[in-house]
Amino acid sequence: MDMKSFIYSAPLKGLRNQRMSQSKNKILVIGLGEIGYNNARYMTEFGLDVDGYDINAIATTKAFNDKVIKNIADNFSDYDYYVICVSTHNPRDQSIPSLNALNQVIDKLKHEAKIGALVGVDSTIPTGTTEMITEILHHRVHVVHVPHRYYNKEKDIHGVNQLRVIGGCKICCINLGKYFYEEILRIPLHTVSSSQIAELCKVTESAYRYIQIAFAEELKIVCDKAGLDFNELRNAINTKWNVQILEARDGINQHCIPKDGIMFKEFCLKYTKPQIITAAQFIDQMYRRHISPEIERRV
Structure with missing residues (x-):
């Protein structure tokens, strides 16, 4: 098997073992606003091991006190799945896009993320961002974009668990992403051919x-x-x-x-x-x- 085939198929080899130890998989939800908070709550209700991270101490304290997360994370080391839910709007004007918060998260992942882990970007991002993240992280982790469709006014129908789109830059990323979102989180997915289509x-x-x-x-x-x-x-x-x-x-x-x-x-x-x-x-x-x-x- 050539190196390219090995890289693309590597995540599949461990999926069976991961299913056997699903409860041991560690998940970090990054960004605990409306989307991140409800993602974490959904995962915790499954009995999963979910920690949370947010630069806003009020958000992390609320999630912890509500038992939505198990721990408040201060670093990104030793997690199997990272779910990015940070806001991509300007804090001073929510109608204007801004990737400052996302860029800070990616820089932290670059230095602290566990090799071979999955990074799922639920935040809304411009086209080309998933590919940029993959390049910055040197494909040491697997990156997918699974844009949220959460609608708070109808969260019972259009909450975390609804049909969503998944895209990634490499086959191995898609495979691991589908395992996490479909198999572990039971979220139905529509797979597209590229991260740009998903974005x-x-x-x-x-x-x-x-x-x-x-x-x-x-x-x-x-x-x-x-x-x-x-x-x-x-x-x-x-x-x-x-x-x-x-x-x-x-x-x-x-x-x-x-x-x-x-x-x-x-x-x-x-x-x-x-x-x-x-x-x-x-x-x-x-x-x-x-x-x-x-x-x-x-x-």
Whole structure:
């Protein structure tokens, strides 16, 4: 067997032994915000050995006191699985992407991660990031991107355990990633051919949602100016089986959708001038101005 084949198949050799000692596998959830906290809770409920790490002491203390994690980690050594759930938005403006927190984690993994372990990136990341992480870590660990789809308002249905996408740079990474997420965590996976597809999948999901909301916002503006009831029109339209107009609320304020929309736009700009997402961003700003008197009245 040549070296390339050995590297690609190595993780598979130990899977049977790992199944026999599943309870001994050590998991570190990195980032204990909404996504990381609920990931850790889900794993702990399986009886798995889960530790947590976050630069925010309040987050780690809460997770520890809630018995969501077993220990608060101060270093990354001696873990079999690392699940990265750090935020990828700017702390000062959640609608703007920032990889500062992720870069700090990768630098720490570079010096402390256990050789042969799995790094699963659940955080939303721009295209090319998984490959960059693999190169920085010199493939001493296996890296996969399994973007989260957690939705807090419907966490019983769309929580940690739902169909998710997995992608990686190498076959060995995919194999170990599928073992961890599917076999240990019982999370159903849709495997794609590359990490770039997985990365673009998540940001496109959010960009598509952004466009849907913006369409509803523009329709609301038109209805208001025409003296028509937007909600009545929306309800009538939604009686058609293949149409679902969304609500028009207070603007697109969720941190994930605007941030991911920017990531999507930045990817598109490498190859073309994106029209639809740009128009949607303009419409959202126009809608915010349109409803600002109403919001002021509420206050």
